[in-house]
Amino acid sequence: MRSMGMPIFGESADASKQSVAQRHVRSDEIALAARLLTRVLRGDNLEVVIHRHGGQAATPRITAWLYGSCRHFFSLSEQLTRLCHIPLAKLDYDVLAVLLLGAYQLIHSDAKRHAIVSESVAATTILRKSAAGLVNAVLRKIDTAYEPETTVGQLELPDWFIAEFRATYGESLLQQLAASMMTRAPLSLRVNQTKIDPMSFQGALWEQGIAFVELYRPSTIRLCKPRPIASIPGYAEGWFAVQDANAQLAVHALQVEPGMHVLDACAAPGNKTLQLLERAANLTALDADASRGAWLKTESQRLGMQISIETADATTRSWWDGEPFDRILIDAPCSATGTIARHPDVKMHRAQDQLPLLANLQERLLNNLWELLSENGLLVYCTCSLLRQENEYVISEFIAQHRDVQVEAISEGAPGNPLSQKMAHGVQLFPDPNWGDGFYVSKLRKLAA
Numbered sequence: 348m349r350s351m352g353m354p355i356f357g358e359s360a361d362a363s364k365q366s367v368a369q370r371h372v373r374s375d376e377i378a379l380a381a382r383l384l385t386r387v388l389r390g391d392n393l394e395v396v397i398h399r400h401g402g403q404a405a406t407p408r409i410t411a412w413l414y415g416s417c418r419h420f421f422s423l424s425e426q427l428t429r430l431c432h433i434p435l436a437k438l439d440y441d442v443l444a445v446l447l448l449g450a451y452q453l454i455h456s457d458a459k460r461h462a463i464v465s466e467s468v469a470a471t472t473i474l475r476k477s478a479a480g481l482v483n484a485v486l487r488k489i490d491t492a493y494e495p496e497t498t499v500g501q502l503e504l505p506d507w508f509i510a511e512f513r514a515t516y517g518e519s520l521l522q523q524l525a526a527s528m529m530t531r532a533p534l535s536l537r538v539n540q541t542k543i544d545p546m547s548f549q550g551a552l553w554e555q556g557i558a559f560v561e562l563y564r565p566s567t568i569r570l571c572k573p574r575p576i577a578s579i580p581g582y583a584e585g586w587f588a589v590q591d592a593n594a595q596l597a598v599h600a601l602q603v604e605p606g607m608h609v610l611d612a613c614a615a616p617g618n619k620t621l622q623l624l625e626r627a628a629n630l631t632a633l634d635a636d637a638s639r640g641a642w643l644k645t646e647s648q649r650l651g652m653q654i655s656i657e658t659a660d661a662t663t664r665s666w667w668d669g670e671p672f673d674r675i676l677i678d679a680p681c682s683a684t685g686t687i688a689r690h691p692d693v694k695m696h697r698a699q700d701q702l703p704l705l706a707n708l709q710e711r712l713l714n715n716l717w718e719l720l721s722e723n724g725l726l727v728y729c730t731c732s733l734l735r736q737e738n739e740y741v742i743s744e745f746i747a748q749h750r751d752v753q754v755e756a757i758s759e760g761a762p763g764n765p766l767s768q769k770m771a772h773g774v775q776l777f778p779d780p781n782w783g784d785g786f787y788v789s790k791l792r793k794l795a796a
């Protein structure tokens with residue numbers, strides 16, 4: 348459903364409060380930001396929109412406005428609904444985007460109030476919308492101290508997600524999780540051990556005065572402050588990859604040994620493929636979407652590795668040569684609800700009625716690929732979802748239909764990360780600014796028939 352964990356673009360390391368705080372807002376910047384936000388309101392992925400349609404013109408400040416408007420989408424919409432005489436759903440998307448961006452800046456930036464209002468009004472002219480009066484009237488009335496009245500506005504999450512999460516994990520974790528999702532996700536690295544050992548890489552960070560924390564193991568590192576990736580020592584040499592710390596656990600759980608025949612079934616854009624390649628030379632990587640394989644080409648060159656993703660549907664076997672796999676990773680397509688801190692547009696785009704379709708695809712992937720696993724082999728199923736319909740329910744259903752499955756305990760993650768829960772069939776990690784994205788991991792061993 349989205350390009351999870353793709354470390355190509357992301358929220359700019361410069362999109363800090365400092366750049367948001369610049370006092371001179373300009374109508375042309377607001378107009379560009381509104382054009383980009385309109386695409387997101389229509390359903391496009393924020394990260395891809397900024398990269399593909401914003402390009403160089405999408406400055407750190409514009410990027411910060413866009414991420415901020417998406418992060419605060421529900422409280423901004425709640426206040427705008429009260430102030431606007433037209434229902435928001437009936438507004439032209441560009442006009443709605445100007446209102447969201449204006450309200451966001453008024454509440455969350457230090458720019459002058461009159462400048463934000465007048466430049467937003469001028470932006471409507473650039474966008475050729477006759478909405479100057481409406482934008483002026485609404486933005487002038489924005490209350491910068493507004494306290495949202497609905498739970499949706501207070502938690503900045505959609506109502507179906509709140510109900511679902513509350514029912515599964517309870518009120519206290521819901522509140523904790525909602526706060527985490529409003530905090531920017533951390534920048535984590537994986538040391539590329541084909542190039543450098545973890546302690547030498549940590550030494551290089553120390554030498555440059557870059558503060559970091561080791562998570563789970565010496566090769567998994569969170570930087571205390573985000574910074575441009577190219578400024579981290581060893582970037583050009585391929586000493587590290589950018590990869591969420593919790594996302595790294597799925598590959599560790601797979602326990603790949605040299606010489607094993609390994610399948611990465613849902614591989615694109617290829618973060619875990621590259622992690623697997625550090626151990627597995629005999630690796631097949633598949634993905635159904637041919638358009639998602641391009642990043643891997645340049646990234647694998649930087650890391651000094653060679654691999655390409657084969658375009659194939661892993662719910663079929665037409666691509667398989669008949670040789671069983673010792674290890675299979677299914678990093679399944681999912682709602683990506685564990686990545687909302689990193690991708691705030693996810694909460695605007697996901698709907699509850701998408702879940703049965705996703706669960707059906709997840710079940711078909713599992714059922715098909717289980718048959719390709721050798722006896723005593725391991726299959727790791729993971730998602731970056733927080734929802735039981737895509738995690739525990741999928742695995743329960745699978746176990747109920749197969750006699751040759753044994754769920755294995757996952758030692759990684761649960762002991763170290765306080766925000767992780769051991770589930771009946773795996774581990775659920777919750778998003779946390781000190782650890783990373785929300786992830787579910789289940790490890791299944793194939794028993795002799």
Ligand SMILES: C[S@@+](CC[C@H](N)C(=O)[O-])C[C@H]1O[C@@H](n2cnc3c(N)ncnc32)[C@H](O)[C@@H]1O
Pocket residue numbers: 348349351352612613614615616617618619620633634635636639659660661662678679680681
């Ligand atoms: C969570 S993403 C994978 C992320 C990737 N493993 C990584 O670490 O960079 C899920 C992927 O599953 C792919 N996918 C969806 N349906 C598929 C299918 N039937 N067969 C193979 N891949 C599929 C999507 O195109 C998407 O790239």
